[in-house]
Amino acid sequence: MELLFLFFPASNLSYLAIESKRSFDNPHYSLDLFVHIYYHHGKINNKKSNTDIFMSIKPEHMRNIASRSKNHEYRSYLLPSNIQRIWFYTSSPVQCIEYVAHISQGKRPGDVPEDGGIGNIEFNESLKLSGYGYEILSLWKINEPISLKKAIEEGFLKGPPQKYCWVCLEFLEKYPLDQLNQLFSTVG
Template identity: 35%
Template sequence: MAQIVDGTKNYEFRKYYLRPSVKRIWFYRTAPHSSITHVCETLSARMRSSGDLPLEENGLGNAEFNSRHKDWEGYDFAYKMVTVCELRRPITLKEMKEKHGFKLAPRGLVYLPKSVSDSIDLNQQKLEE
């Protein structure tokens, strides 16, 4: 997460395509945090197989994505981190279970219930620069 916050990593690489309606990626951090701590606004995926132009090689992993490095096999979707916000009050796993219907800690891809985004005013969060 630190590399996204400090701008070293400017794309999030995934093996799957997110629904077009997704405008933000909410990051759940495991123990000792066990909470959603950051939200990043993102753009639609850049894809390696669609004829998209290569990524600028100014971020961690961008060159590997472009060159199809063997360690990046399957990571065909790159989501640009447009803004990074740190939640002033992280959403704890306990709160996720009690207020938002989670049964377990999120792993991998989880589409958040609307109640989560409705509970956070992103304009009141800490915008990382």
């Protein structure tokens, strides 16, 4: 395996990047993209929101949330209490950020209404591995979904979110909620 050493004197910061040459063989990740990521890393992503996160979701679950047949997102972990919104990265084959949800605080089994939402009964009966449910209070659709490649190029993501990652303020400025298409809201 060949290693490539790159040194970038970027603004008032310097970066030393070590990357396997193999990553440059991927047609989606050019040397320009690599330089762009490392040049901007730290500048764009320094200022993070404390209320918004990116989170991966499977396409079928996202479809169910958008159609309102699923009204809670279930996870095995408790999100920090200050999180208000999840920007969903829909995984393969979609591979883009296309929805944002305003969510409730984490609920434990027995706290979710059994109102016909997919997975609610199983969660309340502790039949799911998930320990926390987050009610989808409002949902917006991004007018032009943001591809993974674009999110990486612009420094908003380093790759698909593995658990969750914080949204940077620059992203929120570029995609304000009042310019998105609100699909529904259960709050007054």
